[in-house]
Amino acid sequence: MTSTHSPWRVALLEWRAQWRLGLAALIGTGVCFSVWPSVSSLFVAPLQEAFGWSRGEIALAHNASLAAAFVSPVLGRLIDRVGVRPVLLSGLLLTAMAYFLLAALRGPLPMYYLLYTVLCLVGATTTGLTFTRVVSGAFVGSRGLALAVTRSGLALSGALLPPMVFAIIATYGWRMGFVALGALVLLLALPVAWLWIRGASLAPVVADGGAHKPRSSLIGLLRNHKVLLICVASALNYAPIVALLSQFQPLLVSKGLGAAEAAALIGLVGVSALVGALLTGMLVDRIWAPLVACIFTLGPALGCLMLLPESIELYVAIVALILLGLGQGAEIDVVAFMIARYFGMRSYASIYGLSVFFIAAMVALGGSLIGLAYDYFGDYDIALLVAASCFVISAFSYLAMGRYPRIELAADDTAAVVASLRAEPST
Structure with a gap:
């Protein structure tokens, strides 16, 4: 006699196999560039006081986020071609460096705009663009739950980081605020990503026989x-x-x-x-x-x-x-x-x-x-x-998206877990 395994059973086995990757995505989402909008306002008054810039001049830097949005499809294309791991690890390192460069800022205003733009561009590689790709590729039967858990990391950091960063700025100055954000990426997100975000599910998807199928242009x-x-x-x-x-x-x-x-x-x-x-x-x-x-x-x-x-x-x-x-x-x-x-x-x-x-x-x-x-x-x-x-x-x-299509899943650890689960004899 056979029976269908419950979704909770599938989720349990997936998380048992991939909990490290899921936890790394949660941590990475919570401390990387996605949290910047939650803390960016804390630097406005200190920068105004330090350099004499108006709040309007400082706010103009936010236009750089549009530049990051424009390059997101190109970055996505790169991730699909070379795999998520090299792009993510490089992005984490560069994002930390961008925070450190902002901490060393001596002016003038155009230099702030330049460094802010660099932060937005490299930071885009440490957002949902990479972390949802990590989770979606590694989790199959509990993909929706895994994506939600990953997003909860950003919600928690959005509540916890602003008061912590504010206290650092109030005690040690705005430069140390940028240093703290860079240190979180360099000392927390980068190591867990390096150690735990790995596996076949993160590589470019290839066709049968190992040859890449032609990819559609954007x-x-x-x-x-x-x-x-x-x-x-x-x-x-x-x-x-x-x-x-x-x-x-x-x-x-x-x-x-x-x-x-x-x-x-x-x-x-x-x-x-x-x-x-x-x-x-x-x-x-x-x-x-x-x-x-x-x-x-x-x-x-x-x-x-x-x-x-x-x-x-x-x-x-x-x-x-x-x-x-x-x-x-x-x-x-x-x-x-x-x-x-x-x-x-x-x-x-x-x-x-x-x-x-x-x-x-x-x-x-x-x-x-x-x-x-x-x-x-x-x-x-x-x-x-x-x-x-x-x-x-x-x-x-x-x-209007209609019914789900039949799509061949890439071979990865999670797919193997689900396959083994389906192969288990049921009582």
């Missing part, structure tokens, strides 16, 4: 309507949330909440994002991922509509922010899962890099338009309606 990938669909869907999902986050406090105040009350509520988004990531990670391993993505994308649409009345109650704001946070947490993990599930690992990083590019372009556009919309209309209602429309379009775009 333009060729976009000609695949499903690749374009997932890039557009992810951008229409993520960008409105980021745009709204940039204006949440004044938006809530305009709806009748107190300034302090509104500021305190914003923390709900981060907590909800962590819950959304873990919840969707478990669901997509068992339920059709586009359906999960659709449900968690329609939630933020409802949240936007709840914020439309001229005056809202506190509980309405709480529910709306929770819905938005759940959607934000779900988006990145579900998209990474769907890229692996629909297109396999051969061009995974290239497609992920394309989605990053679409998201960054839409974030830049949305972040500007939401402020302009308020200036023109005198409130945020039009922006909320546009955001809700984007969420709805995104939700049904996910559904």
